[in-house]
Amino acid sequence: MNYHPFLILLLLVFVTNLDVGFTKTHHSNTTCSENDQKALIEFKNGLIDNSNRLSSWTGQNCCKWDGVFCDEKTGNVVKIDLHYKNYLLDGEYPQRVFDNHAKNFLGGELSPSLVKLKHLSYLDLSYNYFSSIQIPPFFGLLMNLRFLNLSCAGFGGYIPKNLGNLSRLEHLYLGGCYGYVIGPGNDFRVDSLSWISKFSSLKFFDLSQLVIEDTKDLWNSINMLPSLLSLNLEGCYLNILPSFTQVNFTSLSSLNIHHNAIGMSFENSSIIPPWFSNLTRLMNLDLGQNNFDDPTNVLEKLSSLRVLDVSNNGFGDSLLSSLSKLNNLVYLDLLGNDIHFSSLHLLGNLTSLSVLKLRYNVLKGLIPEGLTSIFCRLSVLDLSDNEISGLLPTFIRDPSSCLENRLKELYMGNTKFSDFFPEGMSMHKNLEVIDSTNSLLYGEIPSSISKLSNLRFLRISNNKLNGSIPSSIGQLSNLEELDISENLFTGIVSELHFAKLSKLMKLHLSKNKNLVLNVSSNWYPTFQVKEIGMTSVNVGPNFPQWLQKQSILDTLIMSDANITDMIPNWLSNITLFMTTLDLSVNKLVGGISVLCDAQFLKLIDLSKNLNLEELRSLNLADNSLEGEIPSSLGDLTIRFLHLQKNNLQGKIPLSFQNLTWLERLDLGENKLKDVFPTWIGEKLQSLELLRLNSNQFYGVIPLELCQISSLCWLNLAGNNLYGTIPSCFGNFSCGTFRGPGEVFGQRVESFMKGIPLEYVGEQILLLRILDLSENKLVGGIPKELTKLVYLQYLNLSRNSLNGSIPKKIGDLKQLESLDLSHNKLSGSIPQSLASLNYLSYMNLSYNNFSGPIPTGNQLQSLDDQSFYVGNPRLCGILIKKSCNGNGTSHVNEQTPQGDDHDQDVDEHKWFYAGIAPGFCVGFLGVLFILYKTRNRGVVHVFQCMARRL
Numbered sequence: 048m049n050y051h052p053f054l055i056l057l058l059l060v061f062v063t064n065l066d067v068g069f070t071k072t073h074h075s076n077t078t079c080s081e082n083d084q085k086a087l088i089e090f091k092n093g094l095i096d097n098s099n100r101l102s103s104w105t106g107q108n109c110c111k112w113d114g115v116f117c118d119e120k121t122g123n124v125v126k127i128d129l130h131y132k133n134y135l136l137d138g139e140y141p142q143r144v145f146d147n148h149a150k151n152f153l154g155g156e157l158s159p160s161l162v163k164l165k166h167l168s169y170l171d172l173s174y175n176y177f178s179s180i181q182i183p184p185f186f187g188l189l190m191n192l193r194f195l196n197l198s199c200a201g202f203g204g205y206i207p208k209n210l211g212n213l214s215r216l217e218h219l220y221l222g223g224c225y226g227y228v229i230g231p232g233n234d235f236r237v238d239s240l241s242w243i244s245k246f247s248s249l250k251f252f253d254l255s256q257l258v259i260e261d262t263k264d265l266w267n268s269i270n271m272l273p274s275l276l277s278l279n280l281e282g283c284y285l286n287i288l289p290s291f292t293q294v295n296f297t298s299l300s301s302l303n304i305h306h307n308a309i310g311m312s313f314e315n316s317s318i319i320p321p322w323f324s325n326l327t328r329l330m331n332l333d334l335g336q337n338n339f340d341d342p343t344n345v346l347e348k349l350s351s352l353r354v355l356d357v358s359n360n361g362f363g364d365s366l367l368s369s370l371s372k373l374n375n376l377v378y379l380d381l382l383g384n385d386i387h388f389s390s391l392h393l394l395g396n397l398t399s400l401s402v403l404k405l406r407y408n409v410l411k412g413l414i415p416e417g418l419t420s421i422f423c424r425l426s427v428l429d430l431s432d433n434e435i436s437g438l439l440p441t442f443i444r445d446p447s448s449c450l451e452n453r454l455k456e457l458y459m460g461n462t463k464f465s466d467f468f469p470e471g472m473s474m475h476k477n478l479e480v481i482d483s484t485n486s487l488l489y490g491e492i493p494s495s496i497s498k499l500s501n502l503r504f505l506r507i508s509n510n511k512l513n514g515s516i517p518s519s520i521g522q523l524s525n526l527e528e529l530d531i532s533e534n535l536f537t538g539i540v541s542e543l544h545f546a547k548l549s550k551l552m553k554l555h556l557s558k559n560k561n562l563v564l565n566v567s568s569n570w571y572p573t574f575q576v577k578e579i580g581m582t583s584v585n586v587g588p589n590f591p592q593w594l595q596k597q598s599i600l601d602t603l604i605m606s607d608a609n610i611t612d613m614i615p616n617w618l619s620n621i622t623l624f625m626t627t628l629d630l631s632v633n634k635l636v637g638g639i640s641v642l643c644d645a646q647f648l649k650l651i652d653l654s655k656n657l658n659l660e661e662l663r664s665l666n667l668a669d670n671s672l673e674g675e676i677p678s679s680l681g682d683l684t685i686r687f688l689h690l691q692k693n694n695l696q697g698k699i700p701l702s703f704q705n706l707t708w709l710e711r712l713d714l715g716e717n718k719l720k721d722v723f724p725t726w727i728g729e730k731l732q733s734l735e736l737l738r739l740n741s742n743q744f745y746g747v748i749p750l751e752l753c754q755i756s757s758l759c760w761l762n763l764a765g766n767n768l769y770g771t772i773p774s775c776f777g778n779f780s781c782g783t784f785r786g787p788g789e790v791f792g793q794r795v796e797s798f799m800k801g802i803p804l805e806y807v808g809e810q811i812l813l814l815r816i817l818d819l820s821e822n823k824l825v826g827g828i829p830k831e832l833t834k835l836v837y838l839q840y841l842n843l844s845r846n847s848l849n850g851s852i853p854k855k856i857g858d859l860k861q862l863e864s865l866d867l868s869h870n871k872l873s874g875s876i877p878q879s880l881a882s883l884n885y886l887s888y889m890n891l892s893y894n895n896f897s898g899p900i901p902t903g904n905q906l907q908s909l910d911d912q913s914f915y916v917g918n919p920r921l922c923g924i925l926i927k928k929s930c931n932g933n934g935t936s937h938v939n940e941q942t943p944q945g946d947d948h949d950q951d952v953d954e955h956k957w958f959y960a961g962i963a964p965g966f967c968v969g970f971l972g973v974l975f976i977l978y979k980t981r982n983r984g985v986v987h988v989f990q991c992m993a994r995r996l
């Protein structure tokens with residue numbers, strides 16, 4: 048796989064330096080002293096060990112206990128290794144699965160009895176979870192320690208300064224958890240680090256993800272460590288590097304300052320300080336995710352470099368000339384550096400280069416053939432997220448064009464390669480990863496694919512591949528992930544397709560509309576998968592029986608799978624670890640209470656008793672579930688609950704007040720009938736999405752709802768709500784959330800004709816929606832709503848709102864859809880609407896608006912007359928009605944409410960000036976249009992005209 052460089056570094060480091068001076072003595076005959084044995088028992092008694100990892104810690108001879116190591120000769124306990132590496136090397140970063148495996152962590156209290164182990168020189172408690180306790184000060188008394196690892200162990204607070212007494216330390220790891228972590232790592236802070244300057248023997252030092260309050264002090268102390276070989280400061284919020292007059296840690300072989308904020312807090316990027324070029328022994332350097340500038344004079348001097356990560360610095364093409372002489376480079380991550388194809392030849396002399404990552408650069412068009420010799424050397428090539436187009440390059444289509452066939456991992460997702468899935472791909476005999484997600488591959492998968500006997504990951508979702516899937520795919524006995532979703536595959540997937548896939552962990556077939564999964568009812572696969580996606584695949588009519596023996600399933604997404612069946616009793620057995628269950632849009636029949644009380648009871652009980660197993664998302668939307676919502680659902684520690692589009696009746700159970708983790712609650716389109724519950728706002732304060740639309744909720748909208756500050760999507764449309772729109776709705780602060788897509792400035796094409804698309808997966812995070820339409824709301828549109836500057840969709844139609852449109856409506860710069868139709872709104876239409884660049888739908892029909900329709904780029908394109916009908920006093924080119932007359936009396940005659948009035952008049956003065964002469968000519972035309980619209984309006988305008996004449 049595609050390991051983070053620091054993991055490679057770790058490997059290098061540990062392979063060469065594991066020797067810390069003693070050997071494992073489990074099978075020798077040494078016996079430990081009573082003193083040591085007692086101290087360890089005391090230590091054990093302080094710990095919480097839910098999974099009995101220390102069950103061997105009984106009896107006299109502690110040298111035989113798991114994780115305890117004694118000196119061969121003396122029998123003294125010298126090493127305790129209780130680390131728990133439960134993380135999975137899954138994808139680019141190891142992920143720590145906190146939810147399901149938390150029970151295997153050690154926790155509790157650390158007994159000072161450890162001090163009695165006079166000869167302890169090695170202590171590893173990493174990757175456990177100690178509930179944010181501080182490192183106990185007695186650690187400063189473990190004077191013989193040479194190795195201390197407390198990484199990712201859930202410690203918190205300030206690091207005690209007396210750790211500085213451990214002057215013999217060679218290894219000190221205090222870092223967080225690498226990469227993306229589900230669940231807490233360490234939560235350390237350090238104020239002064241001057242105490243580390245005493246570590247004259249320190250070779251390996253990891254402070255990653257620590258909050259370091261005084262970074263000047265940090266660097267001065269580090270400069271006192273002449274033995275340092277490896278320094279990890281990843282993710283420490285550093286924003287500046289010091290300038291040394293003399294750098295002492297020139298032995299350094301590995302430096303990681305990935306993901307800090309260097310060069311980001313000032314207007315200009317930061318140069319790499321000149322002292323870097325004195326670190327001539329550096330083999331691993333990670334400068335990624337900072338804002339460095341001009342690497343030229345520094346990087347080219349670091350000729351020992353083997354692993355270099357300069358990702359996301361935006362260096363530009365000049366970077367490559369400074370890399371062109373680094374002949375020892377093996378691993379090069381250039382992600383996000385504005386690099387063009389035209390400069391890649393500068394890597395031509397790097398004959399050791401094996402891993403080249405070019406994601407998110409500006410590679411455009413065809414791959415130049417001249418680069419073949421570079422690419423042929425690689426075992427890992429990442430071209431994803433570039434605008435590369437045309438046919439796949441020769442070295443991929445025809446491996447014999449390379450002298451040697453080394454390719455192991457090929458990433459080309461989010462590109463515009465448009466080609467057949469090449470037959471020659473099957474000749475890359477070492478290939479382990481093919482990732483061509485979101486590209487333009489078409490045609491069929493060749494059945495020769497079975498020759499890729501090393502293939503572990505086949506990710507080809509969202510291409511234009513078609514035909515049937517060759518059953519030879521079932522011969523890929525090393526396959527761990529098969530993702531062919533979102534293509535045009537047809538035909539049948541049968542048992543044959545899975546014949547030898549015993550290592551499969553992820554199976555995604557979703558969104559191949561004409562694909563049929565047809566396996567016999569007594570077939571059980573040899574694999575145990577974690578994820579299954581079979582949305583919009585023809586799986587039914589029966590609930591797939593083979594799922595029954597899947598015991599580690601984490602995610603089951605089987606929406607719209609043409610299943611017409613009862614939910615099977617055994618579902619609760621396979622959902623024990625499940626974080627996501629989506630069975631929406633099927634024809635699952637019966638009452639939901641049967642489903643919850645019977646099938647999920649076990650799950651509910653478990654989640655209560657162990658407080659571990661956690662169903663994160665339950666989606667049963669769009670089935671035919673009926674009856675009342677069972678109150679037992681309120682016992683789940685759930686984050687997403689989707690029950691929309693069923694036939695549920697009655698009230699929302701009061702037990703839902705316990706769902707304090709809930710982020711999405713969708714009960715829309717049911718038959719629920721209740722006074723609008725005030726407790727939703729008081730208790731469910733994590734909600735991002737609340738949809739209660741198309742039910743029969745009644746009463747006023749409670750002010751308590753505004754306590755849910757994170758709300759992004761509120762839909763209460765189609766109920767019987769009355770009263771006014773609370774002005775505190777302007778306080779919803781969803782905009783502070785940054786969805787994943789926004790990092791790259793994308794917009795979701797989210798609306799069609801004013802109707803928000805259904806949300807899919809995480810996409811919802813990008814949408815900001817307020818829909819209160821089809822109720823009985825009165826009063827004005829609160830001007831506070833214009834504070835919702837991230838709002839994309841606003842629908843207040845079909846109420847009885849009056850007053851005018853808030854003049855600052857133009858502040859809603861992200862607005863894509865605005866519907867105020869069928870109210871009693873009046874006044875003029877603010878000119879500021881014309882500045883809303885994203886507005887693609889606007890309906891103001893059937894109100895009482897008057898005056899000219901503002902002009903502007905965006906409004907010009909919304910030229911559908913029907914958006915304005917039913918407003919007889921409107922005029923403008925768009926509705927082919929000229930705005931004749933001097934207009935003043937016209938405007939004064941209206942009585943818009945609220946403080947928006949003055950501004951609106953001002954806004955429109957320009958429009959009326961000097962058009963009086965054309966009045967009579969235009970009048971007939973106006974009459975005609977009005978006649979065709981509404982009688983009421985005609986009368987109104989007649990009155991107005993009469994007064995003016």
Ligand SMILES: *[C@@H]1O[C@H](CO)[C@@H](O)[C@H](O)[C@H]1NC(C)=O
Nearest residue numbers: 071072073074075076077119
């Ligand atoms: C341990 O003792 C047994 C006999 O008591 C002996 O056979 C064995 O060789 C010893 N092992 C070591 C490593 O000394």
Ligand SMILES: *[C@@H]1O[C@H](CO)[C@@H](O)[C@H](O)[C@H]1NC(C)=O
Nearest residue numbers: 270271272291292293294295
């Ligand atoms: C390290 O360098 C500094 C100057 O930056 C010097 O004052 C100090 O004595 C040096 N320390 C060691 C341990 O060599």
Ligand SMILES: *[C@@H]1O[C@H](CO)[C@@H](O)[C@H](O)[C@H]1NC(C)=O
Nearest residue numbers: 291292293294295321322325
């Ligand atoms: C870097 O090394 C050069 C000579 O090799 C020396 O003159 C210079 O002072 C060193 N710079 C630092 C900051 O130590």
Ligand SMILES: *[C@@H]1O[C@H](CO)[C@@H](O)[C@H](O)[C@H]1NC(C)=O
Nearest residue numbers: 371372392393394395396397
């Ligand atoms: C590669 O090495 C050759 C021979 O040393 C040299 O002539 C050429 O300029 C080098 N190319 C690059 C891009 O540095």
Ligand SMILES: *[C@@H]1O[C@H](CO)[C@@H](O)[C@H](O)[C@H]1NC(C)=O
Nearest residue numbers: 560585587588589609610611
């Ligand atoms: C759903 O399954 C039935 C058989 O149970 C089949 O006749 C029908 O065509 C399927 N519907 C779709 C949309 O595939």
